[in-house]
Amino acid sequence: MxxxxxxxxxxxxxxxxxxxxxxxxxxxxxxxxxxxxxxxxxxxxxxxxxxxxxxxxxxxxxxxxxxxxxxxxxxxxxxxxxxxxxxxxxxxxxxxxxxxxxxxHPDDYLLELYLLFPECVLRILRAHEVATEELLSTLAPHAPEFAKAVLADETHIDGTLH
Incomplete structure (x- = not known):
């Protein structure tokens, strides 16, 4: 965390x-x-x-x-x-x-944080030892809309996850 x-x-x-x-x-x-x-x-x-x-x-x-x-x-x-x-x-x-x-709901809260502070949330996700895509995959069952939004934005930026 x-x-x-x-x-x-x-x-x-x-x-x-x-x-x-x-x-x-x-x-x-x-x-x-x-x-x-x-x-x-x-x-x-x-x-x-x-x-x-x-x-x-x-x-x-x-x-x-x-x-x-x-x-x-x-x-x-x-x-x-x-x-x-x-x-x-x-x-x-x-x-x-x-x-x-x-x-x-945690999904709504995480999505709200992401929409308000996208750079900060991405920095937090990228600071983990596991790849961002793997972390989002783990979060997806509990926060599907958040995971979907981050994945869509991240792959749209440069075609890959960091």
């Missing part, structure tokens, strides 16, 4: 969110436990001050219940303006009060 200062990206999490993420990664996403732990370590290393505490006091305000209540409480505690999740069904508009932010 490469970090670019130019892109306004501030991942936030709680201990509970990280546990849930690990469970999903090693469960339905079929990640190896070592890979999931590496992901968690990367977040902690690259964003050491982004863990949110004190979110529990917002739990009574969150009407979306489990499993998304603690995520919404984290967003409230951190004053986040977005929640990025595959579980959109847990965040229906009528259940999001008192929060005024947006809930986005």
């Amino acid at each position: 490469a970090r670019a200062v130019e892109v306004p990206f501030k991942p936030l999490w709680t201990k509970r969110i990280l546990k849930e993420t690990y469970r999903i990664q090693t469960g339905s996403l079929d990640w190896e436990p070592r890979r999931a732990m590496s992901f968690r370590a990367s977040l902690s290393d690259q964003y050491p001050t982004n863990r949110v505490s004190g979110y529990e006091r917002y739990l009574p305000l969150c009407r979306n219940g489990e499993p998304g209540g603690h995520v919404l409480a984290c967003a409230l505690a951190a004053r986040a303006d977005k929640i990025v999740t595959h579980s959109l069904r847990n965040f229906r508009a009528e259940r999001l009060a008192p929060w005024a932010g947006r809930v986005l």
Whole structure:
């Protein structure tokens, strides 16, 4: 996970969110436990001050219940303006009060970042040890529109991926 200062990206999490993420990664996403732990370590290393505490006091305000209540409480505690999740069904508009932010699928969020900051996103993708095309192939099942947009733009620029 490469970090670019130019892109306004501030991942936030709680201990509970990280546990849930690990469970999903090693469960339905079929990640190896070592890979999931590496992901968690990367977040902690690259964003050491982004863990949110004190979110529990917002739990009574969150009407979306489990499993998304603690995520919404984290967003409230951190004053986040977005929640990025595959579980959109847990965040229906009528259940999001008192929060005024947006809930986005990861594909929509990545595509939005790419449209706003294309050079920065490409620089991040190219900074990985694997080829950009291979990385996008890995992302495509989870972020198909993002992968398609980057592939189309990259091959259009000079006929190859960098």
